[in-house]
Amino acid sequence: MRKVGFILYPGYSPMGFAVSTAFEVANLQAGEPVYDVRMLSEHGGLVRTSLGFDVATEPFSGDHYDLLVVGGSMQEASAETVEFIRRAPGHCRRIAATCLAAFVLAEAGLLDGRRATTHWIRARELQARYPKVRVEEDRIFIADGPVWTSAGMTAGIDLALALIEEDLGLEAARNVARKLVLYHRRAGGQSQFSSLLELEPKSDRIQSVLTYAKGHLSNRLSVEELAEVAHLSPRQFSRAFQTETGQTPAKAIEHLRLEAARVLMEDTSHTIDVVAQQTGFADRNRMRRAFLRAFGQPPQVIRRAARGMAAVAEDLAEA
Template sequence: MPIRIGLLLYPDFQLLDAAGVTAAFEIASTLGDAGYETTALSLHGGLVRSSSGMAIETVPLAAVGAFDTLVVVGGEGHRQAMACLELQAFIRHQAGTARRVCSVCTGAFLLAAAGLLDGRRVTTHWQQAEVLKARFPEVRVSADAIHVHDGPVWTSAGISAGIDMALALVTEDLGADIGRRTAQQMVVFYHRPGGQSQFSALLEMGSTQERFDDLLGWIRSNLQQRLTVDILASRVSMSPRNFSRSFRAAVGMSPARAVEKLRLEAARERVEQSALPIETIAVMTGFHDPERMRRAFVREFHQPPQAVRRNANCNPN
């Protein structure tokens, strides 16, 4: 028997939120004896237009039964959808019978409106994380996570993160071999830890000046070196004082903060994805002193490196 997936859509949903997870389930179904049956759902059925203008044929909620897994997608229309009492009732009903309920991107708002996220750790697109926190203060929002698994509820950030979540679901259902082969078919990473950052520090720090973009790239490749203001200023042929002022104006933070963020990103990747000793990672990423790195982790991630590694190993979803 195939695993039944219900994909809940609404007007102005994000097409790739729906297509990414659907493709993962479809491809996984071709790789083994077991597989998935995915049904697109909407309030009244028929064609539902995405925000791009393309539409998907759906089945009305009144005509469907129980599902193993319900996936609620995100999109520009999530505000109107989360106010629909019929959708809320349907989500709550499915949550009472389904093995798990999932969301992609701002689909988390619909789960929250249905009362499923209170007290749970969840994620959504980073741009909407503060809005979700403010609107639903009982929800524990992890603004930077790619996807989060809390009991029977799975939530993910935007588009590609939905694919990461779907691959984690496939792995849970069909095993690591099918999950890995599905990722290979899709030409995506098989295992991107759910707690990994939604976006890179370099992307966050995009400069308004090309010379500082080049400098940030150089810093990222030379984290082991001493990266003082004097050294960085000399790389761009500026005086330290003028460099610090110009860098902050262009990048939005001090040179020291930018260096620390790049070191933290590199250190977290190694902590989560390798078995290297913490002391070695501290040296590789320019912290040198493990205690210095620990303090930086606690400030940035609210937990020390050892806890980040445990969470990545114990909860790879």
């Protein structure tokens, strides 16, 4: 059984408990306790969360842990907590930080020379305060050897699912995601910035069009097709869409295609032609031009970079 400790300190965000729930569900799915989850703090006893309720914890100890997870807090961690985390690699196999807890790992020196991410809103601050950290602000989560970090808020659940996948396999992680009523586990390389969120339509009518488009990217998705979904004339639809999102339908659809294509390039072995067809670019040349405009690199280079990082992480984990 794998021992997992969640490190709490005053101001701890209750979102961290959603992360711990993934391990609880993994136990339920396995039909036996594969994870022994503990709540830990500097002195043990009750720790007050950012919402004002208290959580019972055990005091820090030198016990061996398969995984320690530091959760984000609205307050700074104490010097004693940082020191415990600094020594953690001596008695735990992996250590992870969700959201702003990356600052605690950085303060402890565990991110020096490593790739890391955090909530996008404070990623540049993390880089400025800790220049030895290789901050990648537009990532859902990153595993660099035994040290894992995630973006803000719900991204911690994606990190937990990735850890479960590493321990128990892909199918187990998928089963946990389904039990949590998640559409899917986002890949670590996926952008923190969802095109759907950035568009921020004001009406359900335009939101339904975007949801339809994301689920039918292999279609041509002409203005006429989208206008029919919105129950508007093409002219009315184009005007309403641009007023609500600030983009033309064509530009918004291209962003959705690019987002989906990048995930497929980084996390599947599909050929470029297959990715282009599945995401509606029709042919590889059109997709290549779109990648160059958006990312400054062709699809092949992005795929090679993602695989290279994965190989480095795997080598470090085995070292």
